[in-house]
Amino acid sequence: MIEVERVSKYFGPIPAVREVTFRVNPGEILGFLGPNGAGKTTTMRILTGFYPPTGGSVRVAGLDVFENSLAVRKKIGYLPENVPLYGEMTVRDFLFFAADIKGVGKAKRNEDVGRVMEVCRIEAVAGRYIKKLSKGFRQRVGLAQALVGDPEVLILDEPTIGLDPRQINEIRSLIRSFAGEKTVILSTHILPEASMTCQRVVIINQGVVVAEDTPENLGARLSGGRRIKARIEGPADQVLAALKRLSGVRAVTSGDGAGSYLLEVEEEIRPQLAAAVCKSGWDLYEMVQVSATLEDVFLNLVTEEKTEVQDHA
């Protein structure tokens, strides 16, 4: 549905996005993940045709966003970062304006605006001026204007930023409910958000795509198996040797010296570990299995990139 081919954008000599390539399939929810300033917003602006790319091409439903800008924009619902809205209009007037400009047509306009207000639950504030609304309502009005006209593609730039936890959950479940019927790109710098809402994640850092996969695969890829963190009190060299002897242990590293150890293991060995520690008469204070989260993948990728850049310099 969305094909981004080697897209670059330079502001003067400064690259904001370099050779970004990814695809979004119809009905898929794609998370666009990266730290602040990674080039997420720039990429989104290129997708909506607001910025022409310096190089590369973007196609939405087979149409180039630069050549067929108007046709593409008809298919897109966009929620810009920080939700800029016309504060001096009431919610209903603003949504009517959005419907008019998206060409919804007089006959269907009432119905369509009613539908999005219901979906986003903003009927209660329909007659209020947007500038008087709370952040949560503004966000929902922003989402509502993106949904007006029932576009096939939704581009949402940080849709949950600045909301309280309950509102975040509401927005996330709303977005999840689009799965299958709309193609969604959602940018965020919050990792759990991507793993909770999205079917696939593209990680971008310093303008370059550093990874692209499902949240689960990305987690598995990094951890390369299980890890166990244990805190054992006993003579350090003996403990280390005993741990290494256990079958199924690939490697052991001693932690900060306060009796903590990190084991890379191939299978579940926690019962054997506990038994071995007890048999030797040492004390076992703590034992947890750590699995790599998206957070680890992310930090790992982002740090890798940083060292690489420093090497070049």
Next chain:
Amino acid sequence: MRNFWTIFKRELRVYFTSPIAYAIMVIFLVAAGYFFYNSLAYYSLLSFQAMRNPYLENLNLVDMVLSPLFGNISVVMLLMVPVLTMRLWSEEKKSGTLELLFSYPVRDIEVLLGKYCAALAVFMIMVGLTGFYQLVLWALGQSAPGVALSGYLGMLLLGAAFIALGVFVSSLTENQIVAAAVSFGVLLLFWVIGWSASTVEAPLGRVFEYLSLVKHLVNFAKGVIDTADVVYYLVMIFFFLFLTMRSLESKRWRG
């Protein structure tokens, strides 16, 4: 065309749901009313004297009241138009709604013309309200409808050119105060550039004189519609609207 109307209606509505239009109109009408009253009062005073003084025979309404009225109104416009146009792009740039607006399936030119015509509509309503003065003159048995119509056509063209310039300047900055100040400065420059005509050497002096916004209004205010003047204003309007289009485009390339 449909999008043009949507933008036009929204912009016009913003003018009238915010205090902008009312503030500008009230100040404008008070100032214009004062000018009108003053020149009319002076005219009637001289008319009484003329009955006793044969040298004042050539006294007439157009020279004494109408021409100065249009001249004075245009000075007030010089101050008011920048305030009218300053928000058109600057506000949207600052609040970020410009990005939202251009994510909708709407052409740049439709947005530009919608905004431009909304400002022009406010201007026309404002100047149109001074039509009341013509009724006063008519009631006094002193009307000169031909000159009045030509004068209003001149005002319309002048205002349209002012607004085109203001719209362009507003597209250059996200700060409304800067937009207003620069528009005012540039308009003032176009206003007084004709003064150099007599001090600068011939070819350049003629150019300065031709560029002067005032000079072209003088004929209209006297009841003379010269195509050269009409063309001058139309060229100004198209030139600045064209520059605005380029400014919007370049903004996107540069980010």
